[in-house]
Amino acid sequence: MLFTKYVITAAVAAVFAVPAFAAETLSAKDLQTASALRDAAQTGNLSYRILESLTTEIGPRMAGSKNDARAVAWAEAKFRELGFDKVWKEPVTFPVWTRGVESAEIVAPFPQPLLVTALGFSVGTPAEGITGDIVRFATLKDLIEAPDDAVRGKIAFIDHKMQKASDYGSVQAGRSQGASEAARKGAVALVIRSVGTDSHRFPHTGMMRYKEGIPKIPAAAISNPDADLVVRMLERGKPVSLKLRLGAENEGTYTSYNVIGEITGTEKKDEYVLIGGHLDSWDLGTGAIDDGAGVAITMAAGEFIKRQGLRPKRSIRVVLYANEEQGLIGGKAYHDAHVKDLHKIQAAAEADSGQGPVVRFSSYVQPAALPVVKQMFDVLAPLGVQAGDNDAHPGPDMGILKSAGTASFGLGLNNEDYFDLHHTPDDTFDKIVPARINQTAAAYAAFAWMAAQSPVSFGSGTDALKALKTVSK
Ligand SMILES: [Zn+2]
Incomplete structure (x- = not known):
């Protein structure tokens, strides 16, 4: 089944039952800003243009290939061009395979x-x-x-x-x-x-x-x-x-990079909302849906917030992972490099199942944050998004973060045609439909903004989130 209904458990119902003034929720102004972001981002075509650039100027970018390095350079330059406050890269080493x-x-x-x-x-x-x-x-x-x-x-x-x-x-x-x-x-x-x-x-x-x-x-x-x-x-x-x-041959090891762009927060800049996709692809196509789309969607989401002149309370970090395809290696490297700071991740959500649109919104947060999640859902619902449960999978590279106790979100994408193209020479830019990818970028922009503004922590590293894990597993 593609859609799951929002599950109102007894615990959730109890949280919703407390008087509105007692629950810490997003301000009317933040919600208004999120709605405006949602609407503006849908017409921008920015994610479409970023993906056009990646697939045209780089193309296939298999981990360890010459184009891996070119893609890393492209990503750093693109983050800078888009006006991200900080841009850096972190090494990821893995064995090389050639076809x-x-x-x-x-x-x-x-x-x-x-x-x-x-x-x-x-x-x-x-x-x-x-x-x-x-x-x-x-x-x-x-x-x-x-x-x-x-x-x-x-x-x-x-x-x-x-x-x-x-x-x-x-x-x-x-x-x-x-x-x-x-x-x-x-x-x-x-x-x-x-x-x-x-x-x-x-x-x-x-x-x-x-x-x-x-x-x-x-x-x-x-x-x-x-x-x-x-x-x-x-x-x-x-x-x-x-x-x-x-x-085919195995040929030694290679060091690529997770490429990271950040919009720096104002009040709690050490805490951050983590979004992203994987920069590597297989070699047969040009990696448009897998996962150029995720790269473009999350870069565009960050840029949208910046371009509106908005300054989020928490930072928004876009991570473009190295080598997802050959074993989630960039995801593991990010986890290992930041393992002492995982509690600073307010929310994790990766885009890696095509161009969208977003059809389902699910969370993995401590119960105290569920009223905020409900507000976030209400902003996303006009995009045609259904509510999911509170056991979200944040995406392949971020799965390791959820396992380590990081609050997570799932912006579930329509993937009905994804496996027609996945890992084939047919994974190319012409398959991208502006209205679909624009909707997804709009949902990510609104989501990232609201997660950054939330008055409550979503619970990374807390016992409340760990307790939830034992219930939901
Ligand atoms: Zn992928």
């Missing part, structure tokens, strides 16, 4: 080429390739439960079709774990049906991991139409033989 050449072809019984892409961190094949008969499994679970001799010396094929966005978690398990499960049974390679909802002939890349102590076999994805083709061949009952060539 190399890649090809796949059915060699028997009906020879023809397929389109293929290596999964991130797959090992390569020998230069002459690997050839083997395909053994199909409907899901990762079926592969795990198959007898050991089912795939020995063969190529395992996980044919798990993703029907809708909410299938992502279960279907991507085959992508991330399939190679080691296949290798455990002696398979020579893994091929998966792409984790994507489209019917285009673009394979979707994405991260995979090898388990310790199991041979590393090459792992790749084919598109939905090519997976259908393989299935039709298999249905004819004869062995289907595939030749796979991957030039």
